Amino acid sequence: MKKTVGGERAAAKTAAFGKFVVCGGGVGLLSSAVLVAAAGHAPFALVNAVVTVVSTLLATELHHRITFRSADGGWAGWRVHSKSALTLLGAYLFTTAAVLTLDHAHPHPGALLAQAVYLGASALAGVARFATLRLLVFPTRKPTRESAREAAKPLDRDGVAAAA
Numbered sequence: 001m002k003k004t005v006g007g008e009r010a011a012a013k014t015a016a017f018g019k020f021v022v023c024g025g026g027v028g029l030l031s032s033a034v035l036v037a038a039a040g041h042a043p044f045a046l047v048n049a050v051v052t053v054v055s056t057l058l059a060t061e062l063h064h065r066i067t068f069r070s071a072d073g074g075w076a077g078w079r080v081h082s083k084s085a086l087t088l089l090g091a092y093l094f095t096t097a098a099v100l101t102l103d104h105a106h107p108h109p110g111a112l113l114a115q116a117v118y119l120g121a122s123a124l125a126g127v128a129r130f131a132t133l134r135l136l137v138f139p140t141r142k143p144t145r146e147s148a149r150e151a152a153k154p155l156d157r158d159g160v161a162a163a164a
Contacts, residue, residue, distance in 0.1 A: 016067055020130050023062040028122050031055045032115055039111070045096055052092045060084040068138035083137040091125040 031051045038047040063084075064076035076084075098121035102109055109117075 016134070017130060019067040020063065020126075020133075023067055024059050024126050024129070027055045027059045027062065028119065028126065031122075032119060035118065036111060036115065044099060048096050048099070049092060052088055052095070056085060056088045056091070057081065063133060063138070068133070080137060084133065087129045087132050091122070091129060094125045095121045097121075 034051050035044075035047060038051075041047075060076055060081055064080060095118060098117050099114060102114060102117045106113070
């Protein structure tokens with residue numbers, strides 16, 4: 001019996017990470033497109049700061065509703081957004097440092113290389129962000145069988161559309 005509950009917990013964690021990747025990845029790809037569109041119109045560090053703030057707010061709402069399935073089902077409050085925003089500085093500094101390091105090492109990188117570096121840095125920051133959100137912002141209670149089954153449900157069509 002314990003193996004089943006443990007298996008359900010592992011499935012719930014795997015499902016949560018999958019939802020995190022879909023939601024966060026969708027927001028990340030949208031952010032990347034905005035950065036490409038803004039290239040040359042404003043300093044990268046400024047554009048990245050704005051994109052990081054907006055994408056963090058959007059991703060926090062998606063994670064609140066879809067990834068970690070908040071019990072209240074409503075909007076994430078200021079407390080959740082404040083905690084989540086603490087991850088903003090680290091993600092911003094990490095992605096900005098990666099792109100600025102690329103600019104220093106290769107003064108005129110192509111758009112594809114710049115995007116690869118940015119998305120790679122964003123992916124690493126995302127894994128760190130998932131761990132932080134899971135442990136500090138959306139801590140889990142010991143799951144019941146029903147809550148583990150609910151968390152392990154795959155994204156439905158509306159959830160995928162919202163993430164994209």
